[in-house]
Amino acid sequence: MATSFTEKKQTVATRAAVILPWERSAHGQDVRAAEARLEEAVGLTASIGLVIVRKAVLLLRARRSATLLGKGQIDSLRIAVKADNIDVLVVDTKLTPAQQRNLETEFGCKVIDRTGLILDIFGARAATREGTLQVELAHLEYQRSRLVRLWTHLERQRGGFGFLGGPGETQIEADRRMIGERIVRLKKDLEQVRRTRGLHRQARKRVPFPVVALVGYTNAGKSTLFNALTGATVYAQDQLFATLDPTMRAIELPSGRQVILSDTVGFISDLPTELIAAFRATLEEVAEADIILHVRDIAHPDSTTQKKDVLGVLESMAKDNMLEQDWPNRMIEVLNKVDLLGGQAAVPQGDETVAISAITGDGLDRLLARIDQRITSGMEVVRYAMPLADGAALAWLYQHGEVVDRKDQEEETDITVRLLAEDRARFERQFRHITPQMA
Ligand SMILES: Nc1nc2c(ncn2[C@@H]2O[C@H](COP(=O)(O)OP(=O)(O)OP(=O)(O)O)[C@@H](O)[C@H]2O)c(=O)[nH]1
């Protein structure tokens, strides 16, 4: 893994300030939007273990090429960094390599930008092989772009073309070559992983129960819902990306049918484009899901934009064959946090939406019933003839399907059962001696 900020294990808490540069021209005067965005950045920063001692929205009249911020802002920040003993300044926007370096010089502390911050988070969260490779690739490309610019900057300072070949320059060139070679290797490895992806999906389909995946924006309440539904004690708190690992747990639906619930990585707003591939790779669990629960924070000011973002990413995954084309049929929209809006009645619900509060438990029974219904609607009716002595096969059918009819003879039974298409395939693979009859 590329060097990561969080890899330096800290014994003493690292103190951070989080600032959100807010351009009036680009963002307008929407104070509520700025506050929500700042809170997201604070959550992201907390999730890599930094202690936030100061946070602020800084209005920008223009982006200054050398330092981004204006002179007065820099002066007052310098005082704050000193007074609060700040080790890291998180600037929630994209900084050019020169801006980052200049700000570090101004403040005498480490400065990280939004891309650097998110890369760090993804690095800690990537679970699959593709995810890990994809994140490392993004990290190296980020580093390389910083090296290249630094190099040209030095060249300019010397007023030449690098013929002098000073030691610093040689080192940078060597670093750049090393990074370049590693990138080529990673891309090859990724190719290989992608080619075998189809095979893995087949293997994963052998999980014995339908999979229900929770997706949605960071802080939407996925982990809280996951806990409410499993009664499990999985880490959930008001901290973005509290989930460090994709978590899977079996739960029982009202019908008695078992499903596997899977919590996933949260979406974040304005994901830097160079990180989209890495993020999508961390979402691979969704590809295996029989049902996708799209959890939304319906009380969030950007709720509608967040929804569009989520659907956009899923669509792009389907386009690249990471997700099966019929994914919209498998989705249920979960409007969470209705307690903040005065209960279920405040929110319109349709066939594809269920309003809930993961905190109060309001609407959870309806959600479970809806999941049950959705699973059943995708079922087929099949008839099998099998030896009565085959207890394992019979038990399997009772556990995974709904037995509609059964006629026992002396040695044999003729059984009609409703099964998911995948379950039917699983059953017929596992019990090859049993023959499906004409319905
Ligand atoms: N009022 C209210 N707060 C909720 C509800 N559900 C979750 N929250 C709060 O929202 C915050 C985020 O919840 P999480 O479950 O950690 O969110 P998440 O979607 O898992 O976030 P990531 O793991 O970062 O993607 C926590 O403070 C929860 O207590 C709800 O129904 N009502």
Ligand SMILES: [Mg+2]
């Ligand atoms: Mg979570």
